[in-house]
Amino acid sequence: MHVPDGFLDAPTSIATGAVAAVAVGVALQRARRELDDRTAPLAGLVAAFVFAAQMVNFPVGAGTSxxxxxxxxxxxxxGPWTAVLCVSVVLAVQALVMADGGLTALGTNIVLIGVVTAGVGWAVFVVLRRVLPQRLSMIPISAAVAALLSVPAAAAVFTGLFAIGGQAPVDLADVLTAMLGWHVLIGIGEAAVTGLVVSAVVSTRPDLVYGARRLVAARTAALREEVAA
Amino acid sequence: MSATTSSNRRFFAAFLLVALLVAGVASYYASSHPDGLEFVAEKTGFLHAAEDSAVADSPFADYGTSGVDNERASVAIPGILGTLLVLVVTGGIAYAVRRRGTHAPVDAAA
Structure with a gap:
């Protein structure tokens, strides 16, 4: 999904750059509520893992990956704000060192791959967490569904940006259909990796998982009551 | 306290090891097909608008190492260096903005 230079015109790229700058600025402030001495190292490791995993393209059929x-x-x-920071650092390193994603498109990529997937992913996760049974085993399932939907969401936003500032005459309906279709398939891979990794962390260190904080706290409180009684 | 610290260290070390193995070993087996966006751009006729990045001549451009002929090493080097760079930068930012100390999970806004 890394957008190269040239796809979008300068005004659109400047606008997405401004949105990305504001999002990262707000994330730097809000991430404070998500991070403490215990969880700060996990943020670095999650970003490192995302960088590593983004190198491994998986085939999705018909010559696409x-x-x-x-x-x-x-x-x-x-946490969602820390996630924006994690993915933004990954995208900056990729654009500056690996020439993966354009330099003038860095803002666009931060918006699509950082802000949209973290925002949509977190919103879907929070809704599912509310409606599904309050069990730790539900956390990876909610995370996987959130991941699945976050990918076509980014594809749809890309198409919207291309409608505004695309640098080639195309049939936008064709672009939207193709982008959504392929990115639902890619989303299945996103869901599999996300479900697997969240499941591994929840089963070893649920206390470190931001999305499981309330559940872990409630469980700890219930255990304390049992011990007291 | 020290038990918690060492358990944290083991967990974090395992996490890092997985990331390094993915970037340094699994990356060699990545599909070389165009990704979803590139594929759609080609099919619907806007791939020609793509321009080379200003850093396309970087020694690690496209996750290869210029001057390294061994294909496994060529992709492993930017993979491992990039993973460590992202770890240090993001970890540094996370430490800079974090609240000091360990807070009870209950006070999370989530």
Missing amino acids: GHLMGGALAAVLV
Whole structure:
């Protein structure tokens, strides 16, 4: 999904750059509520894992591939604002060192792969967490569904940006259909990786998982009451 | 306290090891097909609008190492260096903005 230079015109790229700058600025302030001495190292590790996983494109058929975006995964593990920071650092390193994603498109990529996937992923996760049984085993399932939906959401936003500032005459309905279709398939891979990783962390260290905080706190409180009684 | 610290260290070390193995080993087996966006761009006729990045001549451009012929090493080097760079930068930011101390999970806004 890394947008190269040239796809979008300068005004659109400047606008997405401004949105990305504001989002990162707000994230730097809000991430404070999500991070403490215990969880700060996990933020670095989650970003490192997202960088690593983004190198591993998996085939999705018919000569196409996809890779993890990681916004939903990071949001569940370390919190949505910290997730924006994690993915933004990954995208900056990729654009500056690996020439993966354009330099003038860095803002666009932060908006699509960082803000949209973390935002949509977290919103879906929070809704599912509310309606599903209050059990730790539900956390990876909610995370996987959130991840699945976050990918076509980013694809739809890309198409919207292309409608505004695309640098080639195309049939937008065709672009939207193709983007959504392929990115639902890529989303299945996103869901599998996200579900697996969240499941591994929840089963070893549920206390470190941001999206499981209330559940872990409630469980600890219930245990204390039992012990007291 | 020390038990918790060492358990944290083990967990974090395992997490890092997985990331390094993915970036340094699994990356070699990545599909070389175009990704979803590139594929759609080609099919619907806007791939030609793509321009080379200004850093396309970087020694690690496209996750290869210029001058390293061994294909496994060529992709492993930017993979491992990139993973460590992202770890240090994000970890540094997370430490800088974090609240000091360990807070009870209940006070999370989530």
